[in-house]
Amino acid sequence: NAGVMQNPRHLVRRRGQEARLRCSPMKGHSHVYWYRQLPEEGLKFMVYLQKENIIDESGMPKERFSAEFPKEGPSILRIQQVVRGDSAAYFCASSPAGTSYEQYFGPGTRLTVT
Amino acid sequence: DAKTTQPPSMDCAEGRAANLPCNHSTISGNEYVYWYRQIHSQGPQYIIHGLKNNETNEMASLIITEDRKSSTLILPHATLRDTAVYYCIVRPNNNAGNMLTFGGGTRLMVKP
Numbered sequence: 356n357a358g359v360m361q362n363p364r365h366l367v368r369r370r371g372q373e374a375r376l377r378c379s380p381m382k383g384h385s386h387v388y389w390y391r392q393l394p395e396e397g398l399k400f401m402v403y404l405q406k407e408n409i410i411d412e413s414g415m416p417k418e419r420f421s422a423e424f425p426k427e428g429p430s431i432l433r434i435q436q437v438v439r440g441d442s443a444a445y446f447c448a449s450s451p452a453g454t455s456y457e458q459y460f461g462p463g464t465r466l467t468v469t
Numbered sequence: 470d471a472k473t474t475q476p477p478s479m480d481c482a483e484g485r486a487a488n489l490p491c492n493h494s495t496i497s498g499n500e501y502v503y504w505y506r507q508i509h510s511q512g513p514q515y516i517i518h519g520l521k522n523n524e525t526n527e528m529a530s531l532i533i534t535e536d537r538k539s540s541t542l543i544l545p546h547a548t549l550r551d552t553a554v555y556y557c558i559v560r561p562n563n564n565a566g567n568m569l570t571f572g573g574g575t576r577l578m579v580k581p
């Protein structure tokens with residue numbers, strides 16, 4: 356059973372460009388979570404999605420950030436008009452249900468904005 | 470905000486047991502204690518979780534005090550590969566508790 360997959364692993368964008376981060380959950384998992392880890396800081400929750408639905412986006416910045424988890428295909432975290440402060444590691448996690456099940460994390464995407 | 474308190478760092482000799490403490494004095498009756506670890510530059514890894522009984526799996530043991538206000542994660546025979554940041558997290562067992570709230574964690578250094 357393959358684990359959570361994220362791509363790309365490393366992404367470099369210039370200021371003002373768009374960044375698209377992809378997450379494929381573990382087989383059989385229908386719940387996806389995105390977390391961000393700024394340099395030398397802990398992980399912060401961003402958004403929780405089920406197929407075709409955003410359940411909780413309380414940790415998402417109000418502007419430039421969006422997320423989706425379509426019926427088919429991976430979950431996408433999209434950052435428009437990136438700024439240097441967006442440079443961070445973005446981790447995706449998945450779980451088979453949204454209550455007491457543990458979350459399994461992917462290897463992360465390291466975004467660098469130049 | 471994180472609802473747990475952990476020492477920022479600990480050292481452990483290779484082959485010895487690593488005992489990582491966590492205080493969660495405001496824990497509610499429906500909240501579980503979860504432990505994750507993050508090895509440098511990797512995604513967090515689930516270790517173990519429990520409600521009130523002690524738990525053991527192939528990775529570690531979790532000892533929760535009777536009043537549930539604190540717990541200890543035990544790695545019985547630490548190896549160099551156990552060097553990581555260990556996060557203790559309390560999380561409700563209901564639909565509102567889907568996110569994980571990470572605090573500062575404990576940076577465990579296993580030394581030869």
